[in-house]
Amino acid sequence: MAQFEYPRPQLVRDQWQSLNGEWEFEFDDEHRYSLPSDAIPWSRRINVPFAPESEMSGIGDTGFHNACWYRCRFKVEQRGARTLLHFGAVDYQARVWINNHMVAEHEGGHTSFTADITDELVDGEQTLVLFVEDDPADLNKPRGKQDWQLEPHSIWYPRTTGIWQTVWLENVGSTYIRRLRWTPIFDGYELGCEVLAGGDASPGLAVEVKVWLGEKLLAADRYLMVGQEANRKIALSDPGIDDSRNEILWSPERPTLLDAELTLYRDGQVLDRVRSYTAMRSVSINRDRFMLNGRPYHLRLVLDQGYWLPSLMTAPSDDDLRRDVELAKAMGFNGVRKHQKIEDPRYLYWADRLGLLVWEEMPSAYAFSARAMTRLLHEWTEAIERDYSHPSLIVWVPFNESWGVPNLTAVQSHRNAVEALYHLTRMLDQTRPVIGNDGWEASATDILGIHDYDPDPERVRQRYEVSDPVRTLFDQRRPGGRILTLDGFPHRGQPIVLTEFGGIAFDPNAPSHHSWGYSRQNTPEAFLEHYRSLLKVVNETMMFSGFCYTQFADTFQETNGLLNADRTPKVPLELISAATRNVQ
Numbered sequence: 001m002a003q004f005e006y007p008r009p010q011l012v013r014d015q016w017q018s019l020n021g022e023w024e025f026e027f028d029d030e031h032r033y034s035l036p037s038d039a040i041p042w043s044r045r046i047n048v049p050f051a052p053e054s055e056m057s058g059i060g061d062t063g064f065h066n067a068c069w070y071r072c073r074f075k076v077e078q079r080g081a082r083t084l085l086h087f088g089a090v091d092y093q094a095r096v097w098i099n100n101h102m103v104a105e106h107e108g109g110h111t112s113f114t115a116d117i118t119d120e121l122v123d124g125e126q127t128l129v130l131f132v133e134d135d136p137a138d139l140n141k142p143r144g145k146q147d148w149q150l151e152p153h154s155i156w157y158p159r160t161t162g163i164w165q166t167v168w169l170e171n172v173g174s175t176y177i178r179r180l181r182w183t184p185i186f187d188g189y190e191l192g193c194e195v196l197a198g199g200d201a202s203p204g205l206a207v208e209v210k211v212w213l214g215e216k217l218l219a220a221d222r223y224l225m226v227g228q229e230a231n232r233k234i235a236l237s238d239p240g241i242d243d244s245r246n247e248i249l250w251s252p253e254r255p256t257l258l259d260a261e262l263t264l265y266r267d268g269q270v271l272d273r274v275r276s277y278t279a280m281r282s283v284s285i286n287r288d289r290f291m292l293n294g295r296p297y298h299l300r301l302v303l304d305q306g307y308w309l310p311s312l313m314t315a316p317s318d319d320d321l322r323r324d325v326e327l328a329k330a331m332g333f334n335g336v337r338k339h340q341k342i343e344d345p346r347y348l349y350w351a352d353r354l355g356l357l358v359w360e361e362m363p364s365a366y367a368f369s370a371r372a373m374t375r376l377l378h379e380w381t382e383a384i385e386r387d388y389s390h391p392s393l394i395v396w397v398p399f400n401e402s403w404g405v406p407n408l409t410a411v412q413s414h415r416n417a418v419e420a421l422y423h424l425t426r427m428l429d430q431t432r433p434v435i436g437n438d439g440w441e442a443s444a445t446d447i448l449g450i451h452d453y454d455p456d457p458e459r460v461r462q463r464y465e466v467s468d469p470v471r472t473l474f475d476q477r478r479p480g481g482r483i484l485t486l487d488g489f490p491h492r493g494q495p496i497v498l499t500e501f502g503g504i505a506f507d508p509n510a511p512s513h514h515s516w517g518y519s520r521q522n523t524p525e526a527f528l529e530h531y532r533s534l535l536k537v538v539n540e541t542m543m544f545s546g547f548c549y550t551q552f553a554d555t556f557q558e559t560n561g562l563l564n565a566d567r568t569p570k571v572p573l574e575l576i577s578a579a580t581r582n583v584q
Contacts, residue, residue, distance in 0.1 A: 005318040007088050007166040008112075009349035010389050011180050012275040017077050017169040019128070023048050024071040025059070028131075031067055036097045036129035040069055048072070048167060049088065049314055051160040056311040062158045064137075064150060070130040070163065076121060080171030082199055085115045085128070088165025088344065092134040092141055099127055107375070109134070109142065109160070110342035110363060111382035132162040140372040142379050144340035144363030145305060155516065157307060157556045164314045165344055175199040176272040177207070177264050182389040183431060186282030186293065189238040191219075195262060197228040205271075208263045209234065211278075213248060218258065222265075236280070249293050250279035250391045252334040255355030257391075279352070279391035285433055285446050290495050290545045292394075299497060299546025300580055301359065302328055302562070304336040306343055307555045309565045318346055323567065325350040328552065330573045331562060332580030337499065337548045340364060340400065342383045351392035359395040359548075360387060361438070364403035372404060373417050380421065384428050396425050396432055401439040401451065408441045408486060415486065419444045438499050440482035443489040449499035452479035453550075455519035457533040460501070464541045495545035498538055503550040504530050506570055507559035517560035518550075528571045531562075532579040539582035549580075 006012050025046035033040050050057035052068065076083055087094070091109030095102060099122055104115035135141075136159055137148055147156035178198025185192055195207050205225040211218045211234060218237075223230040239245045250256050257277045264272040281293055289296040304324070308316055315321045321344065328336055335357030338347075342363065351358050362380050365372040380398055387393055398421040399405060405414040422436035422444035433446035442448055454460050463479065478484070485491055505517020506527040521527040538547045554561040562576055563569055569576065578584070 005346060007086065007168055007345065009345055009352075010182075010276050010278075011177070013170060013172070013273075015078050015080065015171040017074075019072055019074055019167040019169065020048050022046070022058075025052065026069045027052075027061075027065050028067040028069055029065055033069065033131075036069075036071070036100055036127075036131075040071075042069075042071060046070070049163050049165050050311050051091070051162055051164045051314065053158050053161060054310065054312045054314065056314075056316060065161055066135045067131070067133050068162055070128075070132070072128045072167075073125050074128065074169075075125055076169065076171075078171050081174040082116055082118045082172045082176070083121060084170045084172060085117045086112065086166075086168050086170060087114075087163070088112050088167070089342075090130070090132060090163050091160050092143075093132065095131045097127075097129045100129075108379035108382060110144075111379055111386060112165070130163070134159075134161045136161075139367040140365055140369050141375050142363045142365050145307075148366070152556055155558060157305075158312060160313050164312070172199065173271045175202045175205065175264070175266065177262060177274050180262065180274070180276055180389070182260075182276070182278035184278065184280050184282065184391070185233065186280065188233075189236045189280070191234040191236065191258075191278060191280070192231075193234055194231045195223075195225070195229065195264075197225060197264065201228060202266055204267045206265045208265065210261045211236075212259045213256070248280050250281040250352075250355075251292060252329070252355040252357055255279075255353060255392075257352060277352070278389065281391050283394040283432055285495060288493055288495050288545060290433070290447070290497070296545075299335055299357070299548070300333050301335040301337050301357070301499075301546065301548035302331065302333045302552045303339050303500060303548050303550045304328065304552040305339050305555045306341045306347070309556070313341065315344065315347070320567075321347045322350045322354070324552070325354050325356050327563065327567060327573075328356055329354065330577060331569075332577035333549075335359070335394070336552065337361065337397075339551075342379075342387075345387070345390075348387060348390040348392060352390055356392055357394050358390070358392045359397055359435075360393055361397040361400055364400060366404055368405055368407075368414060368417070376404070377421065377424070380425070381428065384425065388429060394432060395435060395447065396429065397435045397438050397449075398422065398425060399437040402437060402441050402482075405437070408437070408443070409483065415443055435499075440480055440484055441486055442484060443486045446494060447545075448484065448491060448494050448496045450479055450484060450496065451500035452498060453501060453503050453518035454479070455504070455530070455534075457537045460534065461537045461541070464498075464543050466543075496543050498541075498544050498547040500548060500550050501538065502531070502534055503560040504534075505558075505560045507554065507564075515559040516557045524571050528575055528579065531576070535579045536582055 024042040025044040052059040096104040098120040101120040106113040146159045179196040181194040183192030208222040260276040337359040436445040438449040439451040503518035553563040554565040
């Protein structure tokens with residue numbers, strides 16, 4: 001089966017086995033089958049990890065399908081005391097069997113889950129069966145940009161059903177490192193390191209942590225684990241003057257990573273060893289500015305939906321993930337707002353390594369109910385836990401444009417949902433800012449995000465070059481026709497970021513009814529000039545602590561990307577970069 005890059009880049013072991021490749025597959029829209037022992041026809045073959053709606057899956061069926069089955073036969077190449085089966089993401093509800101024994105159930109289409117399959121393994125060949133339910137019409141589940149209509153319309157795209165990230169095996173000891181969490185503590189030049197052991201409970205456990213900056217060993221400490229857990233601060237030597245500090249700090253301009261190795265011991269015997277990395281950096285809010293490493297930092301973001309035409313939400317390869325990071329930087333941006341998608345950890349790895357800031361946004365449900373909010377809460381909590389340690393990730397966004405909470409101005413329960421997820425996110429991660437609801441109708445939030453697709457640069461300038469923004473902007477002007485802050489939540493001086501604007505459509509080969517955009521240009525020259533004019537205004541508007549342009553690449557019928565869907569530039573990259581940075 002095809003080998004992909006190691007799927008969990010911040011907790012790496014040498015012994016692992018990809019299960020990506022050709023599997024047996026069957027749609028089950030009538031729910032005819034309930035167990036893997038049933039007479040499932042297995043009439044199709046699918047290329048995992050690509051969703052059956054995608055071309056790269058080998059199926060390419062974009063119709064309505066609410067259930068499907070997968071089967072894979074494999075041999076465990078190496079045995080440890082325990083064998084763990086990992087799924088990167090399966091949309092939406094999954095049940096997993098190994099050799100006809102159920103080993104896992106999981107709900108949530110964007111987050112990972114793991115099963116210990118040791119006790120179900122047999123000699124020789126193993127059989128893995130997966131059943132997935134994913135109702136295409138269900139608006140009470142987090143679905144992001146997946147359309148509920150048969151054909152993609154407006155700003156929504158083809159659905160993703162079933163497996164869409166890597167499936168893999170890992171061999172570990174009877175006791176092993178199950179979780180690792182890094183927290184940079186900028187003010188004290190310390191690294192918080194939280195290690196949790198899994199498997200058999202065992203007394204006498206200790207963990208050794210080594211941290212390097214290049215070839216230089218910065219720390220080599222050993223901690224006793226209490227209750228299978230160690231939670232310590234690793235003090236680094238403060239270099240002092242800024243010139244020396246900058247050599248160890250992480251930023252988009254200088255993405256310095258600290259390599260790490262952790263070894264789990266019991267009474268001096270090695271039980272497990274993993275490789276990891278972290279970084280020293282801080283993100284915070286100071287009055288009306290976003291701060292990176294204790295200094296004001298102007299955000300130049302691009303909205304990135306993370307879709308590819310032949311493979312939908314799954315990148316065709318790891319090289320494509322790296323290329324997207326490189327292209328964003330080549331166009332002059334220092335960050336991306338990942339829109340309505342919890343991105344593959346491999347993307348975050350390349351953002352960490354190459355230097356690109358990431359805003360992570362929860363895919364929306366589109367109905368308000370107790371069930372929808374419970375599902376959202378569960379999946380969002382898993383996403384925060386999974387991605388917490390990535391230094392590139394700087395902002396959490398649980399809601400976008402009041403999607404799923406459409407009556408924020410009038411219904412208290414809708415307000416409660418936004419405020420609850422804001423405070424929960426701040427509790428789970430005290431190190432990053434949180435935007436409760438991006439775009440408008442803000443309540444609890446650390447950054448005020450504004451969506452404004454006015455195509456006229458001069459009107460945009462006049463709207464935001466105001467001497468009294470509290471009265472003029474928040475009380476009198478309503479970008480997008482919506483109030484910016486809810487009653488009881490006046491602007492408290494938080495940074496203001498224009499988090500969606502632009503959206504200039506340009507695709508001379510697409511008919512207008514298949515070409516979505518907020519404005520339109522018909523030649524490369526006009527497209528670039530319009531982009532340059534808008535970016536000049538938002539770069540020069542002192543009110544803004546940053547901006548996020550819509551968007552990175554054309555996405556199906558949305559032709560308002562700076563790049564075509566295949567990532568070829570519509571105009572030369574160096575010209576886009578100069579306009580993005582307002583360099584004439």
